[in-house]
Amino acid sequence: MSEQRQITxxxxxxxxxxxxIAVRLGARGHNVxxxxxxxxxxxxxxxxxVAMAGGHGIAVQADMETVEGVATLFDTVAGEYGRxxxxxxxAAASAFKNIVDLGPHHLDRSYAMNLRPFILGAQEAVKLxxxxxxxxxxxxxxxxxxxxxxxxxxxxxxxxxxxxxxMAVEFAPYGINVNAVNGGLIESDSLDYFYDVKxxxxxxxxxxxxxxxxxxxxxxxxxxxxFLLGQGAAYITxxxxxxxxxxxxxxxxxxxxxxxxxxxxxxxxxxxQRA
Numbered sequence: 565m566s567e568q569r570q571i572t573x574x575x576x577x578x579x580x581x582x583x584x585i586a587v588r589l590g591a592r593g594h595n596v597x598x599x600x601x602x603x604x605x606x607x608x609x610x611x612x613x614v615a616m617a618g619g620h621g622i623a624v625q626a627d628m629e630t631v632e633g634v635a636t637l638f639d640t641v642a643g644e645y646g647r648x649x650x651x652x653x654x655a656a657a658s659a660f661k662n663i664v665d666l667g668p669h670h671l672d673r674s675y676a677m678n679l680r681p682f683i684l685g686a687q688e689a690v691k692l693x694x695x696x697x698x699x700x701x702x703x704x705x706x707x708x709x710x711x712x713x714x715x716x717x718x719x720x721x722x723x724x725x726x727x728x729x730x731m732a733v734e735f736a737p738y739g740i741n742v743n744a745v746n747g748g749l750i751e752s753d754s755l756d757y758f759y760d761v762k763x764x765x766x767x768x769x770x771x772x773x774x775x776x777x778x779x780x781x782x783x784x785x786x787x788x789x790x791f792l793l794g795q796g797a798a799y800i801t802x803x804x805x806x807x808x809x810x811x812x813x814x815x816x817x818x819x820x821x822x823x824x825x826x827x828x829x830x831x832x833x834x835x836x837q838r839a
Contacts (some may be wrong), residue, residue: 568629569593569594569595569619569620570589570593570594570595570649570650570756570793571590571594571595571597571641571645571647571648571649571650572589572594572595572596572597572648572649572650572651572652572793573597573599573637573638573641573648573650573651573652573685573689574586574589574596574597574598574599574652574654575599575628575637575652575653575654575655575685576599576600576601576628576654576656576761577596577598577599577600577610577654578598578599578600578601578603578606578607578623578654578752578753579603579606579610580752580753580754580782581615581654581702581747581750581752581782581786582654583606583610583782584781584782584783584785584786585652585654585785585786585789586598586610586613586614586621586788587610587613587614587617587786588617588783588786588787588789588790589614589619589711589790590613590615590616590617590618590619590620590621591616591618591619592619592790592794593618593619593620594614594619594620594650595621595622595642595645596611596614596619596620596621597620597621597622597624597637597640597644597648598610598614598621598623598624599620599623599624599625599626599628599637599655600623600624600625601626601627601628601629601655601657602625603624604623607623607625609622610623611623612677622644624636624637624640624641626640628655628677628681628685629657629673629676629677631684633681633737634681634685634688635688635713635749637685637688638685638688638689638691638692641692642690642692645692646692647692647693647694647695648689648692648693648697649695649697649698649749649793649814650695650697650698650699650700650793651685651686651689651698651699651700652699652700652701652702652789653681653682653685653686653699653701653724654702654756655677655681656675656677656678656702656717657677657678657723658678658714658716658717659673659674659716659790660713660714660717660758660761661713661716662712662715663715666715666716670716671716674716674719674720675719675720676815677712678717678720678721678724679720679723679724679727682701682724682727682787683727685734685763686699686727686731690735690738690740691803693738693739693740694766695739696738696739696740697739697740697741698740698741698742698743698792698793698797699705699731699735699740699741699742699743700742700743700744700745700789700792700793701724701725701727701728701742701743701744701745702744702745702747702785702789703721703724703725703744703745703746703747703804704717704718704721704746704747705746705747705748705749705804705806705808705811706718706721707721707722707724707725707746707804708722708746709812709814710788712761712763712764712833713758713761713764714758721746724744725744725746725804728742728743728744728767728802728803728804729802730752730804732801732802733741733802736801741792741797741798741800741801742801742802743792743800743801743802743803743804743805744804744805745785745789745792745795745801745804745805745807746789746804746805746806746807746808746812747780747785747807747808748774748779748780748806748807748808748809748811748812749767749770749771749774749779749780749808749809749811750779750780750781750782750784750785750807751779751780751782752782755767755779761789767779772820773811773814773818773820774808774809774811774814775810775811775813775814776809776810777809778809779809780807780808780809784807785807787831788805788807792805799837804835
């Protein structure tokens with residue numbers, strides 16, 4: 565008897581990190597539910613990429629900003645498969661504005677788009693995880709650091725990480741692990757959009773301060789999510805895994821701003837011992 569395919573639901577999977585996760589899981593043989601809001605062409609392209617990688621996929625149109633959209637997504641999944649193994653909450657959106665410029669509608673939308681669908685989605689996912697499962701929420705380094713125009717999204721990401729801890733405890737008796745992946749500067753349309761905000765410093769000025777000296781890739785984040793959904797992470801729950809090239813551990817004064825006396829030397833090598 566062949567091994568049962570893992571069934572994984574990914575919100576906001578038609579592009580960026582969601583797409584990368586879908587294709588990685590396709591290579592692992594998953595049945596991937598590619599959720600999207602409006603671009604059916606992109607979603608169907610991801611489904612095709614999942615199939616080419618060795619998995620199987622379906623595209624499901626549902627707006628995660630609405631309560632009805634979350635219900636539609638999981639009603640469709642229940643009708644198609646009757647169960648799931650993994651839920652990856654990836655869809656996100658925000659207005660990038662200073663706090664004093666935020667209106668009530670910005671606050672309401674940030675909650676409705678970023679936090680509420682994770683909570684409601686997790687509730688629905690648990691009902692379909694008849695043999696245990698994994699839930700992973702996508703976060704960002706704005707959850708632990710403050711920088712211009714990111715308050716609404718960063719605060720929601722911080723709340724997501726708190727919910728992950730509470731869910732991990734409550735869902736553990738069901739055999740369900742809950743974790744978050746906190747990405748730093750990851751190459752994506754969202755990153756380009758953020759650094760196009762008027763007055764934002766050039767991204768190059770940030771990259772030179774990251775210990776890894778580069779932005780991360782969507783594929784690198786996807787690899788971390790894939791690990792958390794795999795057997796090797798069976799004893800990891802309630803955690804936030806940071807994927808940021810060391811960005812969140814550095815602080816001023818930065819090595820990049822230091823004088824020549826403090827420039828880091830080339831990697832030391834071991835000298836051969838004398839006979």
